[in-house]
Amino acid sequence: MIRTWLPHAVALLALLLCARLALWQVERAEEKEQRLAQWQNASTLELGSDQAPERFARVSARGRFDPEKHVLLDNQIRNNHPGVHVFTPFHVQGSSTIYMVNRGWQPWERDARQAPRFRTPQDPITITARASDAPRVGLQIGEAAPLDPDNWPNLMTYYDTERIREALGDRVAEDVLLLDPDHPAHLSGDAWPRVNMGPERHIGYAFQWVSIGLAIFLIWLILTIRKFRQR
Template identity: 35%
Template sequence: MTRQHTRLSGWIAALLVATLFAWLGTWQLQRMREKQALLEQIPRAQQGAVSVEQALRTPARVRRVVDRGHFLPGTVMLDNQLRQGRAGVRIYRVFQPAQTPQAVLLDLGWLPLPGDRSLPALAPLSGDYEVRGLLAPAPATGIALGPALVATAQPQLWLATRLDTQAIAAQLGRAAGQLPAQVLRLDPALPLGYERDLDLLPNTLPPSRHLGYAVQWYAMALTVLIIALVLEWRARRRNGR
């Protein structure tokens, strides 16, 4: 291979790597904007409460919800959830409002896991309940590796690696699309469920961290191009050009 071909291959590799780094920086900026937009909706969401059915008519918005209904069989524990530095699981049940056939996944809160990772026992939920909280997008799934749900030794209990509402709907015998991608975050003041708050970005990066990572990726893309230019300049000097 001639030197010219080697330099051309080097430039192609440098441009590909720089493009990848720039794409990753742009993706981080997109995640930052999405999370900023989500957080900016919270003050407006607290102004007035609507039913689950009304809130689902505007799925892109965070809405304060008050509704009454019952819980359907089946529990999902979302694994690898940190709270105040402790490892645990977040508990989800499907809530069926009394006035609409559209059910919604409800976040009952967080429970710790012991060192042997034995799953905690859960209190039964029977009868009707009045619930209130924030209807918001489900936690981001991240990179999907392996099945979303794994059956446990306890009946009607699944351990989740990510919150995939469609996989949950299928496991519970519901048709595709019958379980929306939004999750009802239960008001901590209610005497129901477990440890919780209304933080819409639990176990995930805040917008400022995404901005920091975006700057790093863009800087790495620029560094690759600068190195390629320096190597090209040195090669031209050696060749007397």
């Protein structure tokens, strides 16, 4: 009895899995479309109070960079070369909030004895940027290691706001600022990607899962009809 129904059960589970994965890709496409719309229609804000900017808001702020306490986010690839994204604390004038500003990519080899070297403005400066969620990874294995508050810069495998607050204080904002690529303090000049994968690719993946599900259904149907005729 089990041998009779087992192939049907496997086929049904495979069809359900394909359907779920296809729907998940459609949901991801809708999320990306919303993200692109938010980026396009974001408001403009001048930072100078403790009011948190909305997601992807265009912001400008007057203040100072901390010239030493950089956080280097590891495993950032640019043109097939390994490197880091440099996050520098920015003290906003007239506010107690500290924003971690992503200043872009810098090369860094794991076997290098020294951290990347770059210049950081020390005088008061005006920055223009995009407010954004803190970077995150799809699959995180383990936790971010504590930062060393006495030795800078610090290398992080995963961006962790709580770890950064332990080293820099509770005034560090939850959001980060993506420095405009044409700003002099930006390190690489690369434009910020609005999404890591466009909605059309998610729709393409959804179509692939539907096609796989259809192929499984046709194979199941043909084999079932053939077995019925044999009986």
